[in-house]
Amino acid sequence: MRILKPLALAFLLPALGANARSLATESTGLNPQALQILAQDTTSWTQPLPFDDGVITGKLENGFQYYIRKNVEPENRVTMFLAVKVGSILENEKELGLAHFLEHMNFNGLKHFPKNELVDYLQRAGVRFGSDLNAYTSFDETVYQLPIPSDDPELLKNGLQVMRDWAQDALLDEEEINKERGVVLEEMRGSRGAQQRMRDQYFPLMLNGSRYAERLPIGTEDVVTNFKPETIREFHQKWYRPDLQSIIVVGDIDPKMIEQEIKRLFGDMKQPKSPQDREKYTVDLLNKNQFMVVTDPEMQYTVGQIFIKHPEEQVKTVGDYRRSLLKSTYNEMINSRLSELMQSADAPFLQAGIGISEFLGGLDNLSAYYVAKPGAIGDGFKSIVRELDRVDQFGFTESEFARTIVSMQKNNERAYTERDKRRSDSYVDAYLNHFLKDNPALSDEDSYRITKELLPTLTLSEVEAIGKQYYVDQNRDVLYLAPDKEKANLPDEAAVNAWFQEVNQETLTAYDDKVSDLPLLAAEPAKGTVVDRKNIDVIEAKSWKLSNGATVVLKPTKFKNDEILIHAFGPGGTSLYADADYFDASNAASLVNSSGLGQMTTVELQKYLSDKKANISPFIGERTQGVTGSADKEGLKTAFEMIYGYFTAPRIEDDVFKSTISRAVSSMENRENNPSFVFSETIQKSLYGNNVRRVPANAADIQSISKDKALSIFQERFADASDFTFMIVGSFTEEEITPYIEQYLASLPTTNRDNAAKDLQIVEPEKGFEKIVNKGKEEKAQVRLSFYGDYAFNEKENLNMDALESVLSIKLIERLREDESGVYGTGASASYRKQPSGRYGFHIGFGTSVDRYESLIQSALDEIRKVKENGPTQVDLDKFFIEQRRQHEVNLRENSFWLNSLNEVISNEEDFKSIINLQEDIQNVTVESVKAVANKYLDETKLFKFILLPDAK
The missing domain is CATH 3.30.830.10 (Metalloenzyme, LuxS/M16 peptidase-like)
Incomplete structure (x- = not known):
């Protein structure tokens, strides 16, 4: 929430x-x-202004309103929102924070989903807590969101039942209320810092001393800690009523059926006998x-x-x-x-x-x-x-x-x-605000x-x-x-x-709007050709070899009517440069990207592109360099001109260089004040020493950058397109794209040199350790538990690692948040790579109070121990399966998913069928296989404990 x-x-x-x-x-x-x-x-x-005629709207006799719209993007999905015109502005002095607390309680016991059954049920349906299932509380409203599959009639029916329970049927059990106090206090604690302390001082001025300045949604520690259960029940009874509520349903549904269900479920909601006026407050x-x-x-x-x-x-x-x-x-x-x-x-x-x-x-x-x-x-x-x-x-x-x-x-x-092709989510805000x-x-x-x-x-x-x-x-x-x-x-x-x-009193002069009449490129390049065409039938794509040696992978789609995504990479990157040249190399692409291109200065280029849907940016990473961006059909030629320009006519302008360096150095002036920066920097230095490629740059590092050296490195990295792979995904045909590929990609320069990236062998220490950092005024702790080591990169191992991440996240939330009320948010995250050598990182993070971090670390490690000894429960593993399958169904209709997947498969020299074979591959994930991966990688000798605590007293 x-x-x-x-x-x-x-x-x-x-x-x-x-x-x-x-x-x-x-x-x-x-x-x-x-x-x-x-x-x-x-x-x-x-x-x-006319109201959207594609929406079914209505108001029940009790005052409850609804908005229903059929929309098929994405297919077999529906998004439901419950809006309540109740926020912190309505609270009296004994209720400060209870609108927000009540939002929490709607996830901790409903009439048809007691205790934590709501989250458990929806996870078993593939709904992700936090990213899908969520809510927010503001000054004037509380809003709940529930995106769910719509192709399961029972799930759809139960989704509407959840909305009905949210509207008026929170159980507000005393035991659950008392458990949730700790969670809300941790949410409050986590938000404390410089921004909150300053906000408390300037809000009364900004809000002109109005009631808003005294009604921040998070409330006060005193009320959250000490309010009587009856107080929140009275608040709920007083304000959670049909005349202040509306449901919004947008998705791949039958609107008439949904309307009948809304009338059936919400028509019996009762108004209080003497409803209190919902006063509108102003500044x-x-x-x-x-x-x-x-x-x-x-x-x-x-x-x-x-x-x-x-x-x-x-x-x-x-x-x-x-x-x-x-x-x-x-x-x-x-x-x-x-x-x-x-x-x-x-x-x-x-x-x-x-x-x-x-x-x-x-x-x-x-x-x-x-x-x-x-x-x-x-x-x-x-x-x-x-x-x-x-x-x-x-x-x-x-x-x-x-x-x-x-x-x-x-x-x-x-x-x-x-x-x-408009997604259902994008309609919701308009109806919410209406x-x-x-x-x-x-x-x-x-x-x-x-x-x-x-x-x-x-x-x-x-x-x-x-x-x-x-x-x-x-x-x-x-x-x-x-x-x-x-x-x-x-x-x-x-x-x-x-x-x-x-x-x-200054004598100002009028603004001079500097624009260029020159074309982006000084001359059109000589065309190259496509010398070989192959089908990638398994994913309905094509791979072309160009006359200059470059490869183009084409994936035409109909997911959008006019969206074309482009990503290209070649081997090399900053790994080919000595540490002394690292900052020149790692900043070269951003300096070029911030400058003009071809015959245009920075300012001229920005104005030239202002009415075009064409955005191409170069990058130089540790092992690759390339370009990435997007265009519509009208802007496609400009996008390809920009690609050609970055390879053949890049620049770093003096003004841009001086401004970038000056602003970068200035931004570092007070970063040591920030506890989060100090914590992050300490972690990096603990893991990698003073390796310039891993620790944050300092002012001297940035000031050492040479404009000429950076441009020279950029030109060097883009001098040979023979081993580049260009991936193009979206709404185009071969006939439309071919002329641009021949004109602007097949003509790119080549040297046919060896660009293979180097293995820098930068890895974390073999054995774990504990590092405590003292920085900050607030009495709070931030914990990061990390495991690092060698990794056997393959599709089966990756899926098992993803499953381990999922099941452990579920257990950590259940244990640290729901059972022990010690954190607001927690979870596990896994990362892994194949190149230059197989490595993994597995992380657990949470914030809590200074007096509880040690016991919560032990609780987290205990959950790891259980998975290593017994494996995950089948129930939790099934939640992972359904979430993966449901998300994959949606992903397969997204251009960005295909571009990212092509990049990953080609970079790692994997099989293209892995992009679409999730349903088949996931069957190989079992309780025993996840248990084996947990034992293989969550070795306590490889555990690194990083803890941020307040300044030492």
Whole structure:
């Protein structure tokens, strides 16, 4: 279960809403005269937005609502959500945290699934706890999710019964309540750290002293520890009622049958005799500016933030939707400018963003943030304000505006093209927000049509007016979050106001939109040829050998209407370079990727690609180098041009190089403050000494990188395509793809040299040990138990290792979380490799209290002992089988699965049939075979215990 934290500090702008993604001017189907008439005739803009006509909706007599939609992607699957308009905002002082606690209890005893039978039953149906079966609690709502197979009538029926039990039939048994207290306290403990400590200080300011600041969903330790069972039962009775609830069912189902079942199951839900009003709380505007500085010894960066709050603008009508498009256009254009600024040689910040978005409690806001470079707090702030002022004074250019509108049009067209392949999960948010917030829920057709009609009516002056409306000097908060050691360098409110004034009095110049009219490549390459074609019948794919020696593996699919994925690799990588050249080699690809390509600079390339679905990036790993990316059919030529460009015309620009090095070094300034970094670094150094290829780079390492050396290494690694393998998966035909392969892949340079990667023989120590790290203020422990050693890589061994991971994860959750109430989350994870030599890692991790970590380690090791002595239970093994089979059914219809599987099989020289033979191969996994693998690899002499504890007192 996750707690939703709408205001959690992420340093990232909120994503634009799905309905603000849009499409192409040239494809509007409207002539200029018609567009002019539409732009002038605004009467239709007052019309309410139409509701999705592909959804069956209804409200039962008791007030319970439902949304049902048939959608066949993925086949034989259905996603169910239960939304409850109940969150922490409704709690009184004795109930702080009980909305969230109640969410937990809905997994610990229901009318038809007492105790932990719910999780057990669903695992036996192939549903994964945490990744599939989940829930969240926020200020204003609690939402439960259950994706399940829909081809089993009994399972479908029981899934609906789960939703009904969640709605009103939690047992709330006292013993289970008391056991769950420890789990919630551990969840609370795990979230403690610099972010939480600072949030507790700045939330009252950000939320204007409203009730929201006092109602964090996690609650308080005192209430969670001491509330009486009757209190949560009363909360449940008071708020879990039909008029505040809705079910959303989207998937491969019979909607009419589902509707009848909903009426049967939910129609008898009762309202309280005297239902309490569900009050709507707000964050009031104070009509003043606020300022605050918050520091913490474990904070890694200095972050400056500006929040300018405004009354919420709800999207109800076509005109409202049009305004949302204007805001999206503003966000896109101003952030493109910041991105360009960040690539300058002396970038004034490490990261930055600006955006107009929904806030909380009936407010919207314009927010701006930047992550300061050490010693440049004022420079970063003024650079953000300068860009806001520049737009306020000069606006945007016509070319910026036109480019952004075309990009939005293209996005709209792409979304519409894929409408019949749209996954069920992607529909749910719209219906959730329609129920919870009365937001619009447009059909695919209406979203496409309205966006297509409205985008050409947007004007540059309107976008600029949006900026002027939101960028004002009222209801503005300025907040600084920083490490304790930066206290002396942080501004006070007077200094910040002086910075605003200083920028305001500067003589700014208008933005110069630099674009290139040159083609990406200086000349078209001479075509090569396909010299050999072979069928890979077992997976319905083809393997071609090109005239330059390169191999192409093609897997055409119909899983998406217009998605093509590309991945290529050749042997070598950084393993071919000495330690002295390692940082040049390991950073070469990212430096090239951040620079321009062919005849275009970085900025020109970004603008050139803005309206294209073509994204190709080079990489250099330890044993391979290559390119990876995606395109649609329209962008496919550009994608292949980029591939050819990276092989033949890469560059590292001076400004990009200087900016990247400077920002990388600056980002390391305070990382020793972060307990997680210190823990991770200690683990790596304990396992690999000071090997530069395994431990985190330091500032001197990054400063040692030579631009010329990095580019030379990149060119060297991509000078010989003769042993590269290109894998292409997606919606293409041989006829469509062949010209691009001949023109851009068969023409790649070759030297026919030996590129075989070296075995660096970097392995973990033979014998395990214990390492305790003391770092951090909070009284909490983090434990990682790891086993390392040689591994016999083959399909049978791999499946048994996966099964061991699964069954141990089940046992660890049952023992450490459910039985001992000692952790919030735990689990096992296995990793294994074939090249350069067979090796494995097997890990168990959890967080807990300082006084319990030792006993919980023993409990975890006891569960390992049981599997080694007795093997897993058949019940747990059956859970693994069904989960694997169900997941594989879905995976086989995903382009990304096929690309990853082809890469793995080809890299490891395995049989292609292993991709599809799971159902057959898994039959070889037994209780005894898993037991044997556990004994083979979970040898206590190879156990490494890593423990993070607070600073020594």
